[in-house]
Amino acid sequence: MPGLKLVDIHKAFNETRAVNGVSFKVAGGEVVALLGPSGCGKSSILAIIAGLLDPDEGELYWNGLSLKNMPTHKRDFGLMFQDFALFPHMNVSDNIAFGLKMLSIPSDERNIRVGEILTLVGLPGYENRDVNTLSGGEQQRVALARSLAPQPRLLMLDEPLGSLDRNLREQLVLDLGEILRQMNQTAIYVTHDQEEAFALADRVVVLNHGSVEQIGAPQEIYNQPASKFVAKFLGLSNLVDAEAYTLDGQTYVKTPLGQFPVQEEVFGQVTLLLRPDGMRVSDLGDYVLKGRIIKRTFRGATCRAIIEVSDIPLTFDFMANTPLPNEGEHVKLAFDPQNTIQVLRKS
């Protein structure tokens, strides 16, 4: 199988386990995002793949061949650093040509390639600029160009937009995705921002404390978070403890909010996720929650309300034109348990 495979990678720094049994694959042409909070081991995993760091345990394969004992500069992987690490003593063109030079590509060909790639990243004519005079966004593009130029078989991007401000980030995320697809580039994209990960990646690996929490397509992860951690990390905060039981072949969950039927077949102590967008303001229906509005926030197209139901604060989004009562007033919410309540596989 073409692509990268990590099997049970471990790495500890002193007492801290930075990477704790991580396994995943990246297929050829695929963009995989490593998503997790800072300190979850993302950057260590990249350093291990790049060969800048040796794993304590575990195996690393490219196209089925072990990468063990292959030094960094022979792996033919690209890595774009968070702080870009542009060579301060070289101009833009020399920075980008560096990898090509290492491949002993003749200089006229290098120049053509540098020109092409600068156009691709949207900086045509920047060849002779001093890298120290570039803006953050320009440095980011030069760093991207530098890592793309030698056409690495795998490109790793370590929080490439992390140091840029928000507006710039939104534009660059789209451009970056475009460029990666255009070049059919196999890539690993490390980020702590789920919007970036969802916008760019074919598949997402969610990491926490050096372990994989969930692997899946962005849709899949958002629709069915596997654990409390993933749900919370995605901003899905309506988590309720429950006890599951089966009656006449149908699984029910017993919660402080009431008892509801669910699709999943489970038993015993479970954690439920109430999707934030499944509620209607109405008292018509088989399942109705009664609560009090604690806080209402206008968010443009939607309106977010924190509603206390049986002393549990829950967050729900409504269409902006929904007639919501004022803060402090009571509200009735009708919903369909099958679509709104999910049982998390891991608690």
Added chain:
Amino acid sequence: MTTQNQRTIRFVRAPKFILVWFAPLVFLAIFYFYPLGSILGISFGREQVSFATPFLDVFGSASVRNVLYFTFWQAAISTILTLMIGLPGAYLFARYNFRGKSFILALTAVPFVMPTLVVAAAFNALLGPNGWVNLVLMEGFNLPQPPIQFVNTIYAILLAHIFYNTTIVLRMVGDFWSHLDPRITQAARVLGASRWGTLRHITFPLLLPSIAASALLVFIFDFTSFGVILVLGGPQYATLEVEIYYQTISLFNLPLAAALSVIQLACTLAMTIIYTRLSTRISRPLSLQPRGFTQKRLTSWSSRILASLMIVLLLALFTLPLLALAGRSFTRLGPERGQLGDVTRGFTLDFYKELSVNRRESLFYAPPTRAIAVSLGYATATIVFALALGMPAAWALARNDSRANRVLDPIIMLPLGTSAVTLGLGFIIALGRPPLDLRASPLLIPIAHTLVAFPFVVRSLTPSLRSIRPRLRQAAAVLGASPSQITRLIDIPLVGRALLVAAAFAFTISMGEFGATALIARPEYPTIPLAIYRFIPQPGALNYGQALALSTILMVITAVGMIAIERFRIADIGEF
């Protein structure tokens, strides 16, 4: 411990720490600690009643007490005067942008590297009995005697010290000030503090560590001042340094010289330790801002006038003596000894032409041109030694192991705080007898110069080595560079300029070094500063002219070295 250290990377795996330190530490042990230890040995090892006897002798003597008192007194006055000129200058350079600023800033580096003998000769050419000012006054008012008594007064010493050390205050305080976030003072103003209140409660406390550090450094330099006092102060002023020199060279009272050196060492060591503490406090302050952010133009007329006054003062201070020196070395004004009748006054190259002539036809007398060759040879050797030892030391310091640095950094800086005369005395005592008799070795002087240059070399290399972030090496490796290619394409280009700077430091320091050289040089191989020292007190226009000509040559050589330092220093690297 940083994670950077644990993330040992295959291709940059560090050699064992101690191995890197081996050469520099062995060098310091043999040529620094052993000679100093020998001085201690002479002081304490005599057959005598008690440990304190040599010091009781020293302190018991009224003349030595006077020397001690004078050493502290002149250093204190010099420091205060230097701060009075340096602090307003620092403010001007820190907070304002104006035309010609970079020129004046470059100029402020001049005194820092100018050899003491050049400066002494320069002030002599400006204000001395045969200097411009006196000659013009004598001519203008038809006076028989020079009206201004400058040479051999305390004012000559103080002025030369101000000339030397204003740069330290300008640079240290100015640099720190220029990065200080102006929003802090703006916030204070918005909160109702007056200009004066802001200065007193906000700016001054924030600047205090840098002011204190610069003042202490100035004090140390004034305290260990030697050439200036020897040449400009004349026989009636003796600091500890000068007294050690007299005791060693004229009276050959090595035990007393050694006892004085011990006192000198104790004082400078204490001050150096305090200085190192203070300077670590400056290096980690507050949220520092890039310069572009903190500086503004001179807009109001009052600020322009004040700034102009300051600029004129600094320009006069830094350029007038040196211009006077260069000009005087090409001008014949007085008659030659024994020469009668009219003298052709005006432009002349005679002083330079005379330099290669051995007029006395004496075997031991060296023509001044030989001094130039000797100095160049010593300077070349110093570059080689200083780089060979400074590179590993700087590399080790750049690895940022804070615990080891705390011990090793002060050791590296020790020679800076040790007077050159003390070093020379240590060499005479320790290296002039078995097991290490180097009296006849031509390497003795380059070794002494290397010790003096060592702190500068290490200090100029370390930031540049530190600036090679591990990230850059990693980036190169990921892009396919092998370890040797990384060294060739990343490390050396980034360090190369720093190496040039370090070499230029070693060169200029060696060319101008006087204190240690004065004690250990052999008479038939004088360096340029020694030759100047010999010429200045000799009567006659020709001797005076030759001293000034040699000084001018040394000034030009030093200026070239200094321009190289400024030119190749990587601007603002590691700053912001």
